[in-house]
Amino acid sequence: MPDTSALHSASDALAAGRQVQSGRIRAISENLANADSVPDTPGGTPYARKIAVFAPVVADSPGDPVGRIVRDTSDFKSRYDPTSPGADLKGYVRLPNVNIAVESADLQQVIRNYELSMSASASISTLTQATINLIS
Structure with a gap:
């Protein structure tokens, strides 16, 4: 019987990679959904972009990828809109640090x-099926 452990390891690594991509898709989707949100309270903190961060997966023993979601610490945008409920005393509203073009490009990369x-x-x-057919 041929040794197929390498094929199983490769399949496990690919499954772990798909799990990582799913985590990235969730973070990107949330970012896109909140890209235009504004704080509910005057001078409130806007939505902060989320980034999925994962530890490298080892091919020999992939297991479950270890990941976490971190907040992007880049500056928030601001817009003058004194009618907004989230406007500060000067009439400026702080907006999320989400760039739709960047999120769209990231999403395309994840999908690929x-x-x-x-x-x-x-x-x-x-390949597994061809191997089985050869030895049968």
Whole structure:
């Protein structure tokens, strides 16, 4: 019987990578959903962009990827809108530090990574089936 542990390791690593991409998609989706939100209270703190950060996955023993969500510490934007409930005493509203163009580009990259992972998984499946057919 041939040793297929390398194929199993590769499949596990690809599954862990897809899990990472799913975490990134959740963070990006939340950022896009809150890109135009404003604070409810005068001078309130706006939504801070979230970034999914993951530890590297080792191919030999991928396990579950360890990750966390961190807040982007870049400056918030501001806009003069004295009618907003979130405006400070000078009439300025602090807006989220979310750049829709950056989030869209990140989302496209995540989708490409996910698709490549699915394609690689399909190739491993095909290779496994061909191996089984050879030894049968």
